[in-house]
Amino acid sequence: MIRKYSNSDKPKILELFRKNTPEYFDSSEEKDFENYLVNEVEDYFVYEINSEIIGAGGINYFTEQKIARISWDMIDPNSQRNGIGKKLTQYRISHINENTNIEVIIVRTTQLVHKFYEKQGFELEKIEKDFWAKNFDLYQMKMSNKTNANKVYN
Secondary structure, eight states: OEEEOOGGGHHHHHHHHHHTTTTTSOGGGHHHHHHIIIIIOSEEEEEEETTEEEEEEEEEEEGGGTEEEEEEEEEOGGGTTSSHHHHHHHHHHHHHHTOTTOOEEEEEEOTTTHHHHHHTTOEEEEEEEEEEETTEEEEEEEEOOHHHHHHHHO
16 A cells, blocks of 8 residues: 655654665665755655555656656565565656656656666666765666656556
């Protein structure tokens, strides 16, 4: 089940972040993530099975630029490669498409998972070495229109 994040989820989400460190996140990013959860969440969702949070991911909006950005995705390592990340990503793309003012969806990820987003219909826009932390490069990707997004979701 996918549902909206609530503040009471924060300890479990931070635990999920730690389970994905150091493979997908650098430990130095935890403070930024915690700040995000406290101050920057616009739409953030959790994926639950049997009341256990096994995935999470957010969306931030830049309405003047007509952009939405998928942010802070993570899946419990024991549940990866089971389609949960795909379902959570498709759910958010569909949610974004309900906003008729958004024309472009951006995801800022790393070299470790950019192929996942490529399979979801995102195209590589730029790479920046050691952006997030040492050995964690920025791979900025975009989905240019709702036609592509709808193809992914359907």
